[in-house]
Amino acid sequence: MDALTSLFAGFETALTPLNLLWALIGVTLGTLVGVLPGIGPALTVALLLPVTAKLPAVSAFIMFAGIYYGGMFGGSTTSILLNTPGESASIITALEGNKMARKGRAAAALATAAIGSFVAGTIGTLLLTFAAPAIAEIAVQIPPTAKFALILLAFVTISATFGGSPLRGLISLAFGLGIGLVGTDLQSGQARFTLGFPELLDGIDFVTVVIGLFAIGETLFVATRLRKDKGNVIKLQGNASMTREDWRRSWKPWLRGTALGFPFGAIPAGGAEIPTFLSYTLEKKLSKHPEEFGQGAIEGVAGPEAANNASAAGVLVPLLTLGLPTSATAAILLAAFQQYGLQPGPLLFLTNGDLVWGLIASLYIGNFMLLLLNLPLAPVWAKLLNIPRPFLYAGILVFSTVGVYSLNNSVFDLVLLAIFGVIGYGMRRFDFPVTPAIIGVILGPTAENFFRTAMQQSGGDYSVFVTQPSSAFILVIVVLALVLPPVLRARGKRAA
Amino acid sequence: MSKPLITLALSLSLLVAPSLAAAQSIQNLRIMAPASPGGGWDQTSRSVQSALQDAGIVKPVQVFNVPGAGGTIGLAQLYNSKGDSSLMMTMGLVMVGAIQTNSSKVDLSRVTPLARLTGEYEVVVVPASSPYKNMGDLVAAWKADPGKVAFAGGSAGGTDHMLVGLMAKAAGIDPRKMNYVPFSGGGETLAAVLGNQVAAAVAGYGEFEAQIKAGKLRAVGISSAKPQAGIDAPTLKSQGLNVELANWRGIVAPPGISGSQKAALISALDKMHASKGWKDTLETRKWTDLYLSGSKFDNYLKLEANRTAGILKDIGLVK
Structure with missing residues (x-):
């Protein structure tokens, strides 16, 4: 019960009016940067670091944690309403969420995202409170072979995001994988496909690809059709709240999404994106209404949104207990600890217990604040869709450009953005799904690195993938996922 | 003006110039x-x-x-x-x-x-459970089979990679034969060595400090010329590897x-x-x-x- 006593002491720290105010500022700021495409929590915290140097450490971390959780809440908003994800972890949300919005069910989609995020964030924080050291211990033991197998699993299940035509989906995926190859090869330090541009040595930031393909592509597409379907303004239907049916269909995906997201956050280089892909696939497979997927199925919003918030809590596990950053935001938070002369790790709980428990307590509070902030806001956000489209998309264009420029302060990135925007328009025009391309950009390089690390550690022996138990286990699932559906289909036909 | 005087005047002006500037x-x-x-x-x-x-x-x-x-x-x-x-x-x-x-x-x-x-000086660490008690053990195993002893560190060509290369050279091992496993972030390097996936890891002291103090990692060498106050690690130089890197x-x-x-x-x-x-x-x-x-x-x-x-x-x- 040590954790419980410490947690109560933590609440005492976090519930002071001043710290509550910092938490509120944090979650509000986080929601805003989550909504804006391109500007994410990592960049926001990094830019605030020098400003907060004079603040007490506890207050600064309470605000940073608010920004982090808030970013995860806010990212879904533009995904759902405008088909332009504010965060890479919300890409999948756009698939079903935007379809729901187009049917006038934007408020319900926003609500299931917000409540799912709250549920996942709270469960994740509970796990962080009571099981952090044990989870962190297991997470670092996961070998690169198993991580590679996990990504392979994600690849195999990607077809769920292909839309109508598998061939077009595969072409889109191959395009993404190709883009992912650009840049300096981590293992050999050699430049690949950089065409002599030093700006390409670090690879193409996937934020640029996401915003180009989604936001700019969507804007161009809408612009070309503006005259054709003038009258087609999306009407808001029904009330802001979710129906009884929505609740019934949402609660299981929330829990399953949490179960997927949390461990991925805790694994080094796991990230928030992969569990959202897996959650989407899982929900599609388990749904009683698989035909609704691609038309606006609420499960496809609830699951991935829970997954990305749970992973945000998961990321804090190795960060606090081992000093191990597993995401970009975590790396910046680590820098923030160092700014105060603190070293996260096994001793932090002993040497700076007040700070750590104050921070953990503030996560519960921040999560609750985010729910209060986002639920009433859902119908307000949904009204965005009533803005005449020329103005709305002009705004998206401005924010997207500013967001991408803020990554590196580089005009080169804006040229890339324009190129990807045109490609994104082409893909929409000729009916290629955009999501597989993004998945390729994100997963391709990770898969390659895990594979090659595994090879280096084994001295080039390919059999490690099957001799290593955890990787063998996942590979069996991969094979089943590939083989079972066609076999079952064939048997079903024979029976019929 | 005599020669010595000119020299004096010139050197004076040189002395004064920076403070004027x-x-x-x-x-x-x-x-x-x-x-x-x-x-x-x-x-x-x-x-x-x-x-x-x-x-x-x-x-x-x-x-x-x-x-x-x-x-x-x-x-x-x-x-x-x-x-x-x-x-x-x-x-x-x-x-x-x-x-x-x-x-x-x-x-x-x-x-x-x-x-x-x-x-910041670089440290070489091994997991606490590692059979290598000191740099001598590690180098002996490394010399016996350079490919078998994997070192984790930052991206290829970075400081960590350079240090392992310098160490290999100092130990008489062909740096091309060493097995260096690069990771893109400090966190992954730490995870690899904590998870016993590599024999040793190299990074700036700060990245390993918490784990060294908690007894989960053993620092077998530091890349400074002299032992550093507050850091319990012998220098590489004192262990027969003539390498210094900051x-x-x-x-x-x-x-x-x-x-x-x-x-x-x-x-x-x-x-x-x-x-x-x-x-x-x-x-x-x-x-x-x-x-x-x-x-x-x-x-x-x-x-x-x-x-x-x-x-x-x-x-x-x-x-």
């Missing part, structure tokens, strides 16, 4: 961090900014980021700001390496060196500035180095003070560029 105040200083916000160069830039401002040496100071390609994008931009005497850029050993591996068109001989500021950070100015402008910038940095604010920053951030300014830094920079080129060639990253 120092009096010439620097307006609107801008510091470029050639990396993203939050990284090492960014933190250094912002610490220099607040130290300069708080001590009233230069006001105002602005920091801006030009990230990319190991800092060489920022370097190219600095080169193009020829003659701008109110601009500085932070840099360090990593940039010296990146210039080589990226075959950057601009190298550090084309800009104006000002000072080396801080640094992951240092420094600051440079654009090319084409006048001698007195350079002297003014150096004098401002000298003052900052002596200020209390800077000393406090070094202490909280646990940065080792490696201050070196003026011609000493010019020479040091040349030596480091040569050494880096040599080791990257030995590793096989640069032809």
Whole structure:
């Protein structure tokens, strides 16, 4: 019960009016940067670091944690309403969420995202409170072979995001994988496909690809059709709240999404994106209404949104207990600890217990604040869709450009953005799904690195993938996922 | 005037010149961090900014980021700001390496060196459960089968990779035969060694400090010349590996500035180095003070560029 006593002491720290105010500022700021495409929590915290140097450490971390959780809440908003994800972890949300919005069910989609995020964030924080050291211990033991197998699993299940035509989906995926190859090869330090541009040595930031393909592509597409379907303004239907049916269909995906997201956050280089892909696939497979997927199925919003918030809590596990950053935001938070002369790790709980428990307590509070902030806001956000489209998309264009420029302060990135925007328009025009391309950009390089690390550690022996138990286990699932559906289909036909 | 008098007058003027130049105040200083916000160069830039401002040496100071390609994008931009005497850029050993591996068109001989500021020594760690009790054990196993002993560290051609290469050379192992497993972030390196996935890992002391103190990792060597206060690790030198390496950070100015402008910038940095604010920053951030300014830094920079080129060639990253 040590954790419980410490947690109560933590609440005492976090519930002071001043710290509550910092938490509120944090979650509000986080929601805003989550909504804006391109500007994410990592960049926001990094830019605030020098400003907060004079603040007490506890207050600064309470605000940073608010920004982090808030970013995860806010990212879904533009995904759902405008088909332009504010965060890479919300890409999948756009698939079903935007379809729901187009049917006038934007408020319900926003609500299931917000409540799912709250549920996942709270469960994740509970796990962080009571099981952090044990989870962190297991997470670092996961070998690169198993991580590679996990990504392979994600690849195999990607077809769920292909839309109508598998061939077009595969072409889109191959395009993404190709883009992912650009840049300096981590293992050999050699430049690949950089065409002599030093700006390409670090690879193409996937934020640029996401915003180009989604936001700019969507804007161009809408612009070309503006005259054709003038009258087609999306009407808001029904009330802001979710129906009884929505609740019934949402609660299981929330829990399953949490179960997927949390461990991925805790694994080094796991990230928030992969569990959202897996959650989407899982929900599609388990749904009683698989035909609704691609038309606006609420499960496809609830699951991935829970997954990305749970992973945000998961990321804090190795960060606090081992000093191990597993995401970009975590790396910046680590820098923030160092700014105060603190070293996260096994001793932090002993040497700076007040700070750590104050921070953990503030996560519960921040999560609750985010729910209060986002639920009433859902119908307000949904009204965005009533803005005449020329103005709305002009705004998206401005924010997207500013967001991408803020990554590196580089005009080169804006040229890339324009190129990807045109490609994104082409893909929409000729009916290629955009999501597989993004998945390729994100997963391709990770898969390659895990594979090659595994090879280096084994001295080039390919059999490690099957001799290593955890990787063998996942590979069996991969094979089943590939083989079972066609076999079952064939048997079903024979029976019929 | 007699000859000795002229000499005296000249040397006097040389002595006086820097202090005169120092009096010439620097307006609107801008510091470029050639990396993203939050990284090492960014933190250094912002610490220099607040130290300069708080001590009233230069006001105002602005920091801006030009990230990319190991800092060489920022370097190219600095080169193009020829003659701008109110601009500085932070840099360090990593940039010296990146210039080589990226075959950057601009190298550090084309800009104006000002000072080396801080640094961090590298440590070699093994998991607490490792059979290698000290550097001697590790090197013995490494010599027996260079490919079998995997070292984890940062990206290829970075400081960690260079240190392992230098160690291999010092131990009489062909650096091309060593098994170096690069990871993109410090966190992954730490995870690999904590999870017993590699024999040893290399990084700046700060990245391993918490784990070393908690007894989960054993520091078998540090890359400094002498043992460091508060760090329980014997030097590599004391264990028969003649290797010394600091992951240092420094600051440079654009090319084409006048001698007195350079002297003014150096004098401002000298003052900052002596200020209390800077000393406090070094202490909280646990940065080792490696201050070196003026011609000493010019020479040091040349030596480091040569050494880096040599080791990257030995590793096989640069032809």
